[in-house]
Amino acid sequence: MSLHPKIEAVTERIRQRSAPSRAAYLAGIDEAVRNGPNRTPLSCANLAHVFAACGEHDKARLRGGATPNLGIITAYNDMLSAHQPYEHYPERIRALARELGATAQVAGGVPAMCDGVTQGRGGMELSLFSRDVIAQATAIGLSHDAFDAALYLGICDKIVPGLLIGALAFGHLPALFVPAGPMPPGIPNKKKAEVRERYAAGEATREELLEVESQSYHSAGTCTFYGTANSNQVLLEAMGVQLPGSSFINPGTPLRKALDDEAVRRVLQMTALGDDYRPLGRLIDERAIVNAIVALMATGGSTNHTIHWIAVARAAGVVLTWDDMDQISQVVPLLARVYPNGEADVNRFQAAGGVPFVFRELLDAGLMHDLTTVVPEGMRAFTREPRLEDGQLASVPSATVSADESVVRTVAAPFEAQGGLRLLRGNIGRGLIKLSAVKPEHRYVEAQAVVVDAPQKLNKLHAAGVLPRDFVAVVTYQGPQANGMPELHSLAPLLGMLQNQGRKVALVTDGRLSGASGKIPAAIHVTPEAARGGPIGKVRDGDIVRLDSEAGVLEVLVDADEWNAREVAANTTRPAHDLGRNLFAFNRANVGPADQGAVSISCGPPAHDGSAWDYDAEYELGGEAGAALAPHAEKDN
Template sequence: MSVNPTVERVTQRIIDRSSERRAAYEQLMESQQRRGVHRSELSCGNLAHGFAACGETDKNRLKLMNSANLGIISSYNDMLSAHQPFEDYPRIIKEAVQAMGSTAQFAGGVPAMCDGVTQGQPGMELSLFSRDLIAMAAAIGLSHNMFDGALFLGVCDKIVPGLFIAAARFGHLPSLFVPAGPMPSGLPNNEKARVRQLFAEGKVGRDALLEAESASYHSPGTCTFYGTANSNQLMIELMGLHLPGASFVNPGTPLRDALTRHAAEQTIRNSEVGGDYRPFYRQIDARAIVNAMVGLLASGGSTNHTLHLVAMAGAAGVTITWDDFTELSAVVPSLTRIYPNGQADINHFQAAGGMSFLIRELLKAGLLHDITTQDGGTLAGYVREPFLENGKLVWKDGPTDSLDEDVLRPVANPFAPTGGLTVLEGNLGRGVIKVSAVKEEHRLVEAPVKLFSDQDELKAAFEAGELEQDMVAVVRYQGPRANGMPELHKLTPYLGILQDRGFKVALVTDGRMSGASGKVPAAIHMTPEALDGGPLARLREGDVVRLDANAGTLEALVEEGEWQAREAEGISRDSYHHGLGRELFSGMRSLVGGAEEGASSFAGYGDQPGSGHDRNTH
């Protein structure tokens, strides 16, 4: 079926907008590729250092230049449930490629922090910057010129975007992403949300809250709600960087291990010496990025990707904007209801038909590009799902009908005709809003402003009974330059309670809310941020603000002359810049670009030196 006209138009606009930047990127990748098998460039001393710790068989293979050597980059640690399963992956990978006469080396580990642990804590102010640090750490691991392909082991919020950025900068290598899969389902999401709200109201104690949380997050694997981590997996599969159906297979199962082995074997086949060269840079282009955007919109995915996907695309020489998201959202239907947009979890989505059904529907409707993929075929082959038959990995056609239309629907019967993500614009700047979980009657809020400089101030005001009114809560000085743009999850229960009590409530912030953006309308990622004199800094307590999610507007209803004459209210953030290692990230805070440019601390990383591109011209 032909591609939807809007999808085609947006894709072509991105290609045209990116032409100079993309050409410089491809030129750089081609020059890296022309160097051939990279360890052949090394001196004898270099090479000896590179394989000194290997066994004799691997040493002999690495001395020759006719077999492939894979670099493994892993985010393993045993504090994160999502990444704990990666502990055994290097062994599985090495055994798989050794059986093919090739080799694999653990090239490096990257840091991986858990936003679930750091929510509301000082460490959360390092979270966004960890994405760029992960990219740099992965680059160091791959910098040794020993590798013919790469495997990237990661799942969660900033980890996959950081690994993707590194993969793009080593785009001459074929690369596959190897997930760990979600933990089995625990306490139902609606019950978890109920206990959280009761705790916020003081109706249950911390012991009941901890018991509910422990029953929700209970074993190795990714958290099962549909936040940034699971959005990562969906987008990576839609870009063809996973094996078909690999995203949501539970860890610790024979099928999961078989997929890991096959990913290693496939990357050998995709190498130059493997005979079917499929480098990252030839696969990930504007069409692949649009596929990720479409999948994100169709599934009601994380708003964090209005930052991350911009930065990821930029690393591959592709420039996307929030307006691209908005235009695509108008024609991409909402096909899933996964918590927080519904009560089902990601395992329920998988059981209802999962990625194979979603991809089948989106391809059939012309909403995806049938791009080449790292499994050796094209995205059309991703309507299949993996199984084990007598211990052998096979793929079979996935379901043609949803097995639960309360969770997953066809394009002909969507939950909503649009993707539920849009840009808000007005005299308060530009931001994004996710409305897929916001009921129609809550999408227009016009109310006086209550100003806060962090989420703890709002919590204290709630507990003091000062917020029992219609209100637009403005939490400002939360942008990337101010304090690293933390997620503001602590706000969700309090604002939800006020809305349940019948008040008109909205949130406006230059911070983030991520995949947990819920039932309260939230204008997030506002740019320019308040610390840089953005419009949020001009607001005064009691100003009336109108947020209209359907119209895409956000306005302070202040007379124009008075508004323009106002000075921005400044605030000292020094207390947020020290302690728990935050002082080590001062350079990133000074370099970071705005939210709409991906909040990246890299300037011009998609381009050749001297091409004239930097973060201010994208």
Template sequence: MSHPTVAAVTARIAERSAVGRAAYLDRIRAASAQGPARGSLGCANLAHGVAACGPAEKLTLRAAVKPNIAIVSAYNDMLSAHQPFEAYPAILKRAIADAGGVAQFAGGVPAMCDGITQGRAGMELSLFSRDVIAMSTALALSHDMFDGALLLGVCDKIVPGLVIGALAFGHLPTILVPAGPMTSGLSNAEKSRVRQLHAEGKVGRDELLEAESASYHGPGTCTFYGTANSNQLLMEAMGLHLPAAAFVNPGTPLRTALTEEAGRRVLDLTRLGENYTPIGEVIDERAVVNGVVALLATGGSTNHTMHLVAIAAAAGITLRWDDFAELSAVVPSLTRIYPNGTADVNHFHAAGGTTYLISELLDAGLMHADARTVAGEMSAYRTEPALRDGGVVWQDGVADSLDKTVLRGVADPFAPDGGLRMLSGRLGRAVMKVSAVKAEHRVVTAPARVFDDQQEFLDAFQAGELFHDLVAVVRYQGPKANGMPELHKLTPALGVLQDRGHAVALVTDGRMSGASGKIPAAIHVTPEAADGGPLSRLRDGDLVTVDAETGALDVLADLDARTPEPREPNSPTGTGRELFAAFRAAIGPADQGATVFGMETAS
């Protein structure tokens, strides 16, 4: 039985989404009823589609009696998390052929690394890349050749973009295929310590680079619990991964076996298989709520307060920040993974991982047990994979956490509520990740120091101007202003100020992903400054309150009597930014998913 709040929030989402969801389902069911689309292709069209296939595959695809699976990949070998995908298409094609199907590599999508672009001009393209990836996925699937899809992606904007694109083809069964995290290197806590020492000028670039390289050292995702690993956990909670597939390391026999199994499984989910399960029917109100609950229970990336909204909208569902807030009040915090603790995702996986986490949430009625998934019902996610006779079998997960400093059950949580807060007040609406913020730092009232970009703040810090209580306001960092970059370079300096005993908070219309760590940070402020939001009228010295306990984001000043300070027109150029002017003009606000697609489905 569902928890009363979970049931009420789900019902409210369904009610407000009724018109949009019905229209979406009508559209994808009409597409499904037509059968394999390649059956209606003209002879020249189909000949082009199979021209490069082998003789047997040509006959199979011409007859339309066996499923053809699209492989859409975000492979590149600069991005460590995606480097393992180089070998996946060949592995998947063999597995699918052996199981009686055909697979074609339908297309590649771009994959940016936020770790490389932090603090650089390229970061201003990062959020936009999600919608570019969605459009690229749609292009790959638009050839009317396919009965199902396998999406290869891991990192920040890539997974949401792949899912949004696939939902435009919601009649196609779809499985997300992960690559897994790199093995543990230098601990995240030690890496953070060296970063802060570098911010203070106590260690040089060589020492910092050595620490960073020891932390990010091989193929696979970074091991901290940022957006990439939040993506992986959410894909399991929402039923788009095979059970417990997320955090198996690359290059291991089990990782390869899980990849092969994804190929076999998607065949069974097609119209020509035994268990037709299109992605548009999997991603419903229950799946969306399951994703939000898993995010809250683990203190996952704040980026998902936008990505989940955009994913839901792509399926005709209206998800709002108020839904996050209401669920956060009843979902306990069950993990401590860096930056919310000292452990990394490998430690989380070893302690019981997603299998134990989902089992606990299901038992407490905090997740919908009847949600559809690529593995059947949610009960499948109580199991974990193992190798047996060269193949994958699923067995019961652990009955109790193997490390309660990392992972706990609902009866003994780290905190009684979720790791995210929604704030509102005279400065607008914002999101705060509190799972790494100590209780004594969650309420800050201090004079504002206002900056128009990240570098202005860092220059003031280096000049010694900020060693006092303050609320650092970094504005004109929203979607319309410059693409809403992540502002991770603020964290070490803010940490220094806090460690020296100052009351410190951050307010910004930009993003932090969760990298704000121990600093109370009201992020994603909407309306943004570039859209005339209250931050544009804030001045140095205004007394600002950031209160994670009451959810207040306020200022002791009459902002209505002010006009925004004059500033130069913002027309970013260089590093390709001039090509995205149309995105900056069209993008919606953070609380509606920060998308260019205009997919708000209900009033």
């Protein structure tokens, strides 16, 4: 199947825009490649430190000989249920590497905070910046320059993007990402949400709420809703840097172990010491980035990736924009409904056909690029389901018919003709909305603004009984520069409860929602943020705000002269310095805007300055590809 002209045009636009930075990045990879093991240039003292703590067998191999040394970057900790299974992975990896004639060492550990624990708490203000810390910690681990390939053990929200950014800084090394899988099904996510809303209404006790939460988050493994963590896994497969079909195999199963072992075998086959060298930085190009965004839209994935994958792309020398994402979303159909976009969890998604089914549909429709991946078969390998046959890892083609059409559908009969996200524009700024989780009757809201500069203040207004029947909650000073852009998921139960009462409600903020965001129409990541003087800070109580998510409009209905004369309101919430927030003052002061990845470190080429791209130049692509984008040129300007 030939590539869809719109996907081809967006890819070409990204390629042309990124040409100088991508070329510089690839030149750096080429310069880093060496003949012989990567530890070869180390001095005797350097090398002695490398193997000082190793056993005699590994020490002998590391002293000499062209055997690969595998670096392990692990995000293991006991606080994240998704990462707890990684506790014993290093010893298993080392043992298998020895059997295969190689060595393996833990190169370093990276921090991995649990957003589920910090939701609505001060620690959430460290969450976004933890991605950049993880990238730096990854680089520190690999800076010993003694590794020929790397395995990355990480799953959750900021961890995978941080690992990717760090890994791409060492893009000359082959790499594989190794998931640990989701926890088995617990209480249905819909029931959990219902109890949360009843608790917000004062109709459920804390004991009842804790019980239902405990039945939802009940064992080791990734949380079962389709949030940022599980979206990460789908995007990694879409870029071809994780083993096919490996995302949603439960921890502790024989198939999980077989896939983990295969990751070790495969990454050792890809080093520069053999004849199948596949450096990560060559695999992740503009086509791989487009594939990731296509998969995000087709599955209704996390809004967090509209920030993270811009940063990941930059780390590979690729310049991605929200406009690119919006263009992709308009042509990619929604093929999956997984909570919060539906009632199914990721285990049911997997049983219905999962990633292999969705990817086959997208490839057959010309909506994904076929790529060079970590496996020789390319992207078509990702349309096959892993199996164990006589104890050996095998695969079978994905089914051509969905096992559950309430969860997964074909391109010919999608849930919606367009993807999960929409770019919003207007006099308040630019933002994004997750359409796939919002019912059509809630996608247009025009109501008076209730303006607060901290989410807790909205809850207090509700408790005081002073909220209007219909309103748009405008929550300002929640952007990256203001306070690190914490997720505002704690507002979801309140707003969901009010919407259930038949009231028209919406959220407009320069902050984030979690990967579990849904149900409530929410214009998020609004940029420029209030802390940068963005117009969202000029909205006042009682202003009429229009959120038309179908048309992509976000505006306040105020006379233009009055609007232009207004000043941005001051932030009345005093910044806090506990829970380590004082240590991130540098990040807040130096972070870029949300639409450029909210990056507080240097990770690739500089992005644009926040103004519109020169589409007059970009749309002069010619042929079918140029024609596909031409109708959108005016609105993008």
